[in-house]
Amino acid sequence: MIDAFTNLLRLVGSFFPPDLSAAYLRALLVPIAQTIGMAAAGMLIAFVLGVPLAVAIATRAPGHRLIVAALSALRAIPDLTLAILAVVVVGLGPAAGIVALALFYSAMVGRVYGDLFAAADAAPLEALRATGASRIAIAAYGLIPLTLPDLLTFGTYAFECAMRASIIVGAVGGGGIGTELAGTLSTLDFHRALTLVIVLVALVAGVDAFGILARRNPRLVLLLLPVGLISLWLYRPQIFAFAHAVHTFATMFPPHLRASQIASLPLLIAQTLAIAVGGTLLGALLAFPASLVAARRIVPFAVAVAVRRVFDVARAIPELVFGLILIVTVGIGPLAGALALGLHSAGVLGKLYAESLENVPAAPIDALAATGARRLPIVAFGFLPLALGPLVVHTLFRLEWNVRAATVVGLIGAGGIGQALYQAQQLFFYQQMLAYVLVTWGLVALSDWFGERLRLRLGWNFVAA
Amino acid sequence: MIEISGVRVVYGPGAPPALDDVTLQIAAGECVALVGPSGSGKTTLLRSLNGTVAIAGGSIHVDNVEVAQLRGRALRRLRTRLAMIAQQHDLVDRLTVVQNVMAGALGRWSTPHALRFLIAPTAAELAEARAALTAVGIPEKLRSRTNELSGGQRQRVAIARALVQHPTAILADEPIASLDPELGEQIVRLLCDLARERNLALLCSLHQVEFARRYFDRVVALVGGRVA
Known part of the structure; x- marks a missing residue:
């Protein structure tokens, strides 16, 4: 018992001190940028796909039951399982991470925003419908403004989750800090592993703080657009690999x-x-x-x-x-x-x-x-x-x-x-x-x-x- | 018993005083009604008596002890002697009626005693709870769940809890505000009867001036934080 305890202490001690050398921190800039980029790109796609799906659910568009069933089914696949599938199909690297995050969070945004829209005040929506407005107009003038605070609260929460998830998809080869962390641990480089854990905690705290700011000033969410677009461009799957991806999937x-x-x-x-x-x-x-x-x-x-x-x-x-x-x-x-x-x-x-x-x-x-x-x-x-x-x-x-x-x-x-x-x-x-x-x-x-x-x-x- | 002299309470700098130069004595076995519009300082006065609200001037003595000087254990001991009854929302719904009633004893119980009671109440403790419930007229509710009680029954349980405290005074803050008039009258009468029977000082804030006149020994009106 005491032996086990001293062993544990020795193991914990072997993580200290973290490697805070300038060279290593500089080398970490790329994985950090990859991790942030993956989360931003994944969430960008999730919003672009998820919001229209949510509107379709809330306005009871044809096939909305099928959409709900499909999104529920997709949500039941853990994000990392999706990431493994994505690595197999898209290949190692951030593109796989982005695909996995985009799929998982599209389902999440679609379902939850659908529920939030459905719970919106009915009277103003009825008035909009009476003017003969289209679904897009109802969303733009009714659903979204009516539920904006809730949308933002959940959106920033989802972004926080995506940031954590973009770290873990890295561990199976999705790139970023996760891949770096898996690497340092498999080579028993504990000092650097601790550095990475500290970076990770700081990143999540940063997203937390960003979420609080974004709730106060919703326009900050637009920052997601350039960051997401840039990383989508940088980490786009190569065209020649696409045929290979389809083949692997088959x-x-x-x-x-x-x-x-x-x-x-x-x-x-x-x-x-x-x-x-x-x-x-x-x-x-x-x-x-x-x-x-x-x-x-x-x-x-x-x-x-x-x-x-x-x-x-x-x-x-x-x-x-x-x-x-x-x-x-x-x-x-x-x-x-x-x-x-x-x-x-x-x-x-x-x-x-x-x-x-x-x-x-x-x-x-x-x-x-x-x-x-x-x-x-x-x-x-x-x-x-x-x-x-x-x-x-x-x-x-x-x-x-x-x-x-x-x-x-x-x-x-x-x-x-x-x-x-x-x-x-x-x-x-x-x-x-x-x-x-x-x-x-x-x-x-x-x-x-x-x-x-x-x-x-x-x-x-x-x-x- | 309770001596309030020249009491002044101010909530925050620049705010008008919530109580201003309030002087009042209440003897053992005396029933005093406190009337006045909302915001006139009734609740503030009741809460300053047990040290929940700090006073900015004057003095409050309970059993010849100055409340403002009490801290920690001494303040807790004072509170065990002053039973508070609020509107009907101050019972813990998920506990049973017995547990809510015996919560009145928490002030004199040690922490292990309190925790043991939740798991294994003794026959003596149950008997005390039954006696208190008998005094308020609902002995049959001993084993009930609190959320199954009606508004009037809840107030009776709150009074039973107050009795278990073995108090020297009962401070009631609009105890009948959420009851219909007939039920409210029953509760007011019960409170006054119990106070006289057990020689307790009773200070009770009310909106119904007619009940105050009918059942209480004295009626004190507060307006804008002053005794009118």
Whole structure:
């Protein structure tokens, strides 16, 4: 036990100090630009494709049910799985990352904007329709201005996610910081790996700050246009490769697994689910006590803010990056996967739990404080029972998300269906790979469906944030 | 018992005083109604009594102790003696009625005691809750979920919680504002009866001047932060 602990400390220590030499930082400028470029280009395409789809859904254009079904199906494929497909089809490099991000986020923007448009105030839209306005006019004069604050809030949130995602698609050869990070870890260059993690946290914090500015001044979103266009031009797929891409795509059909592989599917699925459940449990166990000291209504402001910074860092580091680091410290296998999910989930859940605790109604808490109660009893008799519903729902949402994430960390050796998928790709068994993609898709779609049913039954449902 | 003399409260620099030179004494077993329009300072006065609102001038003594000088544990001990009852939104819905009633004891319970009660209440604790609920007329609601109660029943539970505090005074801030008149009259009568029976000082803000005249020993009117 003590040996394991000193080993862990030694391993953590081996990451320090980070490599902050001018030469290395200069060399990082290109991967950083690639990462930002991928995110911007992917989101640009996502908005260009997603907004019209959302308008079609909200105005009940012919075929809108089919669009909803297709977008839901596309969303159930984890972004990294899409990235692997894109790397196979488009080839290594940022173009693959852009394709994967564009597909994933078009589906996300289409669905969520569709829901937001559908919830817009009906009366002004009715008036527009009465003038005989076209769908485009209704969108431009009605839907978009009516829902603009929500569109911006979700848009910047999606951009934040895309930035994190553009780091992880790099890990499978999509270019940018992710590729750099995978490289430094596989060569055991831990000092540089730490530098990259710091860069990553800074990037996510930067996007966060940009989001806050953009909500105040929506015109800043237009910055996405030049950045996205430039990186689309720089990283355009080569024309001569296009025929090759189509050919490669064709070789994936029909999907096929050998009998022995089909027999091992239940074990792979069980491993993936175990990673998801274990990660969620660990995340909740870490997040719950920490969230009590991160809620401004329970502890002094300075304490809450300090704990929240820790959550921010854990949230900024994607599961896959935690996974890459843990693989070299605790070794490959489902344990590393569950730990990776747990650490990232702790950051996400900690923030959400703390916010739920802060949002409980004031009157019952004031009444408890007026009895002269101590702080912990006020938490036990007031904050916890009042926030119980949101706490449970956030945890269930995370579990749903972690089923997705568990397939993703499989790629780096954490086991489960994701590992089988990645191995098939590495060995060019594309028919097997597609079969595993379909299994992943089914698993995620099933868990989403189940989660939604459960949340409806509990009487709680809202868009995941 | 409660002695308020020359109290002044100001919310922020430059703002007009929320309370200005308010002087008032309330004896044990005395029922005092506080009337006046919205914004006249009724809530501010009640909240300054238990130290939730800081006073800028004058003094407040409860049982011969000056409230403004109390901090931390001493302030908490004062609050256990002053039971607050607000409008009907101050119960915790997800807890049971017993748990809400016994929350009144949190001020005198240690933290481990409070946590143990949530898991395994003793027979004595349940008996105390039942006695308090009997005093407010709803002993049968002991095991109910709080969100199943009507508005009037919720106020009775809040009063039962106040009784469990073993207070020397009850401070009620418009306790019947969200009840219909008939139910409101029952609650006011219950509060006054309990205060006299148990020799508690009662200070209760109200909008209904006719109830104030009918049931209370004294009616104090606040206008613009001053006693009219």
